[in-house]
Amino acid sequence: GQSLEQPSEVTAVEGAIVQINCTYQTSGFYGLSWYQQHDGGAPTFLSYNALDGLEETGRFSSFLSRSDSYGYLLLQELQMKDSASYFCASDRADSSYKLIFGSGTRLLVRP
Amino acid sequence: NAGVTQTPKFQVLKTGQSMTLQCAQDMNHEYMSWYRQDPGMGLRLIHYSVGAGITDQGEVPNGYNVSRSTTEDFPLRLLSAAPSQTSVYFCASSPKSGEVREQYFGPGTRLTVT
Numbered sequence: 001g002q003s004l005e006q007p008s009e010v011t012a013v014e015g016a017i018v019q020i021n022c023t024y025q026t027s028g029f030y031g032l033s034w035y036q037q038h039d040g041g042a043p044t045f046l047s048y049n050a051l052d053g054l055e056e057t058g059r060f061s062s063f064l065s066r067s068d069s070y071g072y073l074l075l076q077e078l079q080m081k082d083s084a085s086y087f088c089a090s091d092r093a094d095s096s097y098k099l100i101f102g103s104g105t106r107l108l109v110r111p
Numbered sequence: 112n113a114g115v116t117q118t119p120k121f122q123v124l125k126t127g128q129s130m131t132l133q134c135a136q137d138m139n140h141e142y143m144s145w146y147r148q149d150p151g152m153g154l155r156l157i158h159y160s161v162g163a164g165i166t167d168q169g170e171v172p173n174g175y176n177v178s179r180s181t182t183e184d185f186p187l188r189l190l191s192a193a194p195s196q197t198s199v200y201f202c203a204s205s206p207k208s209g210e211v212r213e214q215y216f217g218p219g220t221r222l223t224v225t
Contacts, residue, residue: 004153008151031212033212033213041218042201042216042217042218042219043154043201043203043216044216045212045213045214045215048212048213087153087154089153089154089212091210091211091212097142097159097161097167097208097209097211098156098159098169098170098211099144099156099211099212099214100156100170101146101153101154101155102153103151103152103153104151104152104153
């Protein structure tokens with residue numbers, strides 16, 4: 001089976017750095033995706049990690065440790081527009097064509 | 112490109128009614144999927160398709176049917192609506208069937224079953 005655990009809510013101050021964690025239990029795990037979803041909107045893809053280490057895309061970075069079954073999304077120089085829900089999701093190496101999502105972390109950015 | 116489009120945006124059904132949620136994409140993507148999202152929860156996969164004529168079940172397929180007669184369209188049919196199917200439904204697509212990691216989502220259909 002597959003399950004992904006995330007904190008339900010994180011609060012941070014504008015301009016700060018915040019880390020959103022994701023632990024997973026996925027048989028045949030292949031990689032970890034991150035999606036952003038604003039209230040009332042559609043999820044949008046942010047990043048993907050298949051190998052251990054840090055992937056950087058502008059203000060956002062994503063990290064994966066396969067040995068610890070753990071990943072995180074790092075948001076730097078927080079802006080008010082970063083207030084949204086963030087979901088980690090895993091796919092599998094067995095070509096099951098399924099992306100399984102965690103329950104999401106709601107990020108509130110305060111002035 | 113319009114990307115992934117879904118109709119209707121909002122729908123209210125009575126228990127027992129049937130309806131079809133429409134989804135279309137103009138990016139020539141092989142892979143398409145349907146998810147439902149309930150308050151405070153992540154997205155749960157209902158059905159998916161890796162190409163025209165090929166569909167399969169996801170995590171929560173009961174009460175839903177799909178078909179894929181063309182690359183562009185992937186409708187989701189509710190057979191007999193139940194209050195438990197009140198949710199937001201998202202359709203998504205991916206250019207490669209073997210890589211579902213990055214999916215493009217439609218704007219969603221907000222369904223209420225009374």
